Amino acid sequence: MSEFNLSAAAPTECTRDASQWLMRLQEEDVSEADIAEWLKWCADVENLKAFDDVQRLYDQLRAVEPAERDKFMHLANVAQRPVSVRVRLAEYVTRLFDMGVSRVAAPIVAVLLSVAAGAWWYFAPTSIDAGDYVAARGDQEMLTLADQSHVTLGGETEVSSHFSARVRLVELRKGEAFFEVRHDSARPFVVTANGITVTAVGTKFNVRRADNRTVVVVAEGAVDVSTSEPPVVQPGVENVIGDGSPSTPVRVRAGQQAVREPGHRGLIVSDIDPLAATAWREGRLAYIMEPLGSVIEDVNRYASRRIVVSDPRVNEMTFTGTIFRDHIDNWAMTLVGAFPIVAVPSPDGSVQLSMRPAAR
Amino acid sequence: MTDNNARDSPLKGSPDVADDNAAKVKRLFDDHNRTLLSFLRARLHNEAEARDVAQEAYVRLLELDNLNVIGFQRAYLFRIAANLAVDRLRHRTTHEAVSSDKFFDAICDDRSPEREAMAGQELALMRNVLLELPEKCRNAFLWHVFEGQSTVQIGSRLHMSDRMVRIYIAQALALCRARLDNAQSGVRLR
Numbered sequence A: 001m002s003e004f005n006l007s008a009a010a011p012t013e014c015t016r017d018a019s020q021w022l023m024r025l026q027e028e029d030v031s032e033a034d035i036a037e038w039l040k041w042c043a044d045v046e047n048l049k050a051f052d053d054v055q056r057l058y059d060q061l062r063a064v065e066p067a068e069r070d071k072f073m074h075l076a077n078v079a080q081r082p083v084s085v086r087v088r089l090a091e092y093v094t095r096l097f098d099m100g101v102s103r104v105a106a107p108i109v110a111v112l113l114s115v116a117a118g119a120w121w122y123f124a125p126t127s128i129d130a131g132d133y134v135a136a137r138g139d140q141e142m143l144t145l146a147d148q149s150h151v152t153l154g155g156e157t158e159v160s161s162h163f164s165a166r167v168r169l170v171e172l173r174k175g176e177a178f179f180e181v182r183h184d185s186a187r188p189f190v191v192t193a194n195g196i197t198v199t200a201v202g203t204k205f206n207v208r209r210a211d212n213r214t215v216v217v218v219a220e221g222a223v224d225v226s227t228s229e230p231p232v233v234q235p236g237v238e239n240v241i242g243d244g245s246p247s248t249p250v251r252v253r254a255g256q257q258a259v260r261e262p263g264h265r266g267l268i269v270s271d272i273d274p275l276a277a278t279a280w281r282e283g284r285l286a287y288i289m290e291p292l293g294s295v296i297e298d299v300n301r302y303a304s305r306r307i308v309v310s311d312p313r314v315n316e317m318t319f320t321g322t323i324f325r326d327h328i329d330n331w332a333m334t335l336v337g338a339f340p341i342v343a344v345p346s347p348d349g350s351v352q353l354s355m356r357p358a359a360r
Numbered sequence B: 001m002t003d004n005n006a007r008d009s010p011l012k013g014s015p016d017v018a019d020d021n022a023a024k025v026k027r028l029f030d031d032h033n034r035t036l037l038s039f040l041r042a043r044l045h046n047e048a049e050a051r052d053v054a055q056e057a058y059v060r061l062l063e064l065d066n067l068n069v070i071g072f073q074r075a076y077l078f079r080i081a082a083n084l085a086v087d088r089l090r091h092r093t094t095h096e097a098v099s100s101d102k103f104f105d106a107i108c109d110d111r112s113p114e115r116e117a118m119a120g121q122e123l124a125l126m127r128n129v130l131l132e133l134p135e136k137c138r139n140a141f142l143w144h145v146f147e148g149q150s151t152v153q154i155g156s157r158l159h160m161s162d163r164m165v166r167i168y169i170a171q172a173l174a175l176c177r178a179r180l181d182n183a184q185s186g187v188r189l190r
Helices: A013-025 A032-042 A045-062 A066-073 A105-123 A125-131 A292-300 A312-316 A325-338 B002-008 B015-044 B047-063 B073-091 B102-107 B120-131 B135-147 B151-158 B162-185
Strands: A132-135 A141-144 A150-153 A157-163 A168-174 A176-180 A189-193 A196-200 A204-210 A213-220 A222-227 A250-253 A256-260 A268-271 A284-291 A307-309 A318-324 A341-345 A351-355
Touching: A013 A032, A013 A045, A013 B015, A013 B162, A032 A045, A032 B015, A032 B073, A045 B015, A045 B135, A045 B162, A066 B120, A066 B135, A132 A141, A132 A150, A132 B162, A150 A157, A157 A176, A168 A176, A168 A204, A189 A204, A196 A204, A196 A213, A204 A292, A213 A222, A213 A250, A250 A256, A284 A292, A284 A325, A292 A307, A292 A312, A292 A318, A292 A325, A307 A312, A312 A351, A318 A325, A325 A341, A325 A351, B015 B047, B015 B073, B047 B073, B120 B135, B120 B162, B135 B151, B135 B162, B151 B162
Parallel strands: A168 A189, A307 A351
Antiparallel strands: A132 A157, A141 A150, A150 A176, A157 A168, A176 A204, A189 A196, A196 A222, A204 A213, A213 A256, A222 A250, A256 A268, A284 A318, A341 A351
């Protein structure tokens, strides 16, 4: 048999939607609104056919003979077949943003989208998986998006993409990703992450979320970064902090980083060595004066032994240094000499970090 | 107006109302039976039980005094069916014999053939496809499909939300389906 044509074998949107629906409908608490939404989706006979096809395969696999089942279970915990570049050529037919979003409005739409993203899953599950990409803990994934932009995902990272004729929208939901954006001035490339929006036309930059902190580092070209603050109402006080609207974008150039700290509304822009910030792609995590909490969150995306911090003061200490992926499992133990902390291995394989009790 | 008839008549089985209900149920059946069965298969994973529960749902509708009182009949049909499916899953006894109600003999003429098992070659292809997936995604799929673990169980095992587990499983399933379709449209496997 000849080689598979990757693009032809990538699931169609219809099949992806059908699979999502199959999983959703199986939940015991599926709501009437969900069922109504599903029925609306099924009104298109092509969708219903795709649903029945996916359902049939699902049931056929569940019903295989025990000997075949064993063969399948042997695949659990086997390393992923090495593929140097995973090409996902699925055609993203996202009807969402084909409504004439101008370049100025694109970040606003992106912010609104990220605010609504949580609820969105329930209301429009047929569109959210247009391009969901996930790298497992300890893994690194290289993707080529539909526009030929490249994205490298760090460990335990989730992104989703929604491309249209007017805007290329990517949401970094978790973890860290390095973007090499294909130049297209007519179609801005917009990344949203934890209340910030990065708008690029053609450039290379890294976005990292850790411990509620978001860091954008530009390796080549420049990007515009803006923040949005969800409204916070303090009980008993007649004030609203933040209104959810995006701030004026800040231009961040190659060799600079923009940091959004939890609890701060603005962005802190400073100079940085972009090679250090993107060294994770070569198996090194490098930091200068980084809060330990966000370092630990990064390490946890790669290490097989999870680090659990049981005292928030540990997170506030600052760390400078380089962590090598090859030795990452033992890194927590090396902190003991450098910081006033104790590390205790747990029976579940994790390591508990807490403050060293003061000497008497 | 049949609505008034129903309210005036103390008789449940008043012929007018019964005929009227039967016509409405027949319409619901014609319009929605295919989706209802798809829905029930997704919940029960058993063709016979899906048909059984669908039939029971129609019977419940037929037994109602007057279907006009129910505002949105389609939603009601699916709600009854969903509830019956939940009961069925809780008890999961050997399914009862399908009743030979004349009503259903008349309208149930689309019995589909038994689902055939997959060929060994197709299963081998599925295993190859699964190996292309990241380990977590593949494990979630295997544990769910072949060991029957719930998305919540898998989520706690993989330190992630059950929502994410659903996405993983759906991704794996969609890829398997696409590759199988691709293989079947190219070289026939049997």
